[in-house]
Amino acid sequence: xxxxxxxxxxxxxxxxxxxxxxxxxxxxxxxxxxxxxxxxxxxxxxxxxxxxxxxxxxxxxxxxxxxxxxxxxxxxxxxxxxxxxxxxxxxxxxxxxxxxxxxxxxxxxxxxxxxxxxxxxxxxxxxxxxxxxxxxxxxxxxxxxxxxxxxxxxxxxxxxxxxxxxxxxxxxxxxxxxxxxxxxxxxxxxxxxxxxxxxxxxxxxxxxxxxxxxxxxxxxxxxxxxxxxx
Numbered sequence: 706x707x708x709x710x711x712x713x714x715x716x717x718x719x720x721x722x723x724x725x726x727x728x729x730x731x732x733x734x735x736x737x738x739x740x741x742x743x744x745x746x747x748x749x750x751x752x753x754x755x756x757x758x759x760x761x762x763x764x765x766x767x768x769x770x771x772x773x774x775x776x777x778x779x780x781x782x783x784x785x786x787x788x789x790x791x792x793x794x795x796x797x798x799x800x801x802x803x804x805x806x807x808x809x810x811x812x813x814x815x816x817x818x819x820x821x822x823x824x825x826x827x828x829x830x831x832x833x834x835x836x837x838x839x840x841x842x843x844x845x846x847x848x849x850x851x852x853x854x855x856x857x858x859x860x861x862x863x864x865x866x867x868x869x870x871x872x873x874x875x876x877x878x879x880x881x882x883x884x885x886x887x888x889x890x891x892x893x894x895x896x897x898x899x900x901x902x903x904x905x906x907x908x909x910x911x912x913x914x915x916x917x918x919x920x921x922x923x924x925x926x927x928x929x930x931x932x933x934x935x
Contacts (some may be wrong), residue, residue: 720744720779721780721874721907722767722909723743724741725778725779726776727778729771736762737773739931740776744909746905749898749907749923750909750921751910751912751917752926752927753925753926753927754913755913758927759927761911764911768797768803768877769796772786780797780801780874781796798826800874801873802871802873802877803877804876804879804897805881808884810867816855819867820866820870821870834870838865838866838869839863841896841903842863844862847859857889858892861881861885869906875907875908876908876909878897878911880911881897881910882894882917890914890916908921
């Protein structure tokens with residue numbers, strides 16, 4: 706292809722997360738078109754694209770937060786399109802962790818209570834693992850504080866701990882550095898990669914930040930509703 710991009714190759718290993726021929730439309734406007742993506746266990750994938758390219762829609766679809774208009778999303782080999790909303794929620798809770806750009810911490814819960822929240826929603830109770838995450842992410846000394854007292858970098862590190870609390874098979878991060886300055890970005894993303902490796906989970910980061918590329922196994926670009934490998 707003359708633009709230097711190649712279609713993403715199909716892998717034979719069963720992925721922890723996969724999209725197959727996914728399409729999403731907003732009225733008559735196509736957002737995602739016949740998009741396919743395969744995420745191997747333990748891998749790190751960076752999805753790039755300009756504002757308005759559909760990155761947030763892709764995040765929602767991969768995370769089972771909204772269904773595609775057509776195509777399939779499979780999590781650990783389970784086709785989510787055939788599940789009820791309750792079954793989708795259970796699969797999402799057990800297999801996927803989320804890191805949001807705006808953190809989405811519960812304001813009236815402490816750092817520790819926010820981080821352990823996924824376990825209270827049906828995961829295995831393992832607060833020692835959460836304590837280990839908070840220590841690794843250098844916010845253990847903030848465990849009894851509330852989100853309003855934290856810096857942006859500290860909030861994002863708590864959000865990362867929460868995303869990994871249930872030891873999910875894959876973590877989805879949507880513009881995780883969008884509200885952070887460059888110095889804080891480097892620290893937070895470095896810690897995210899460290900805990901991702903120690904937990905053995907896959908990581909999919911959706912971002913327009915070019916400084917992140919060197920930390921990922923591969924980088925793909927969302928263009929015209931499709932993903933292309935760089």
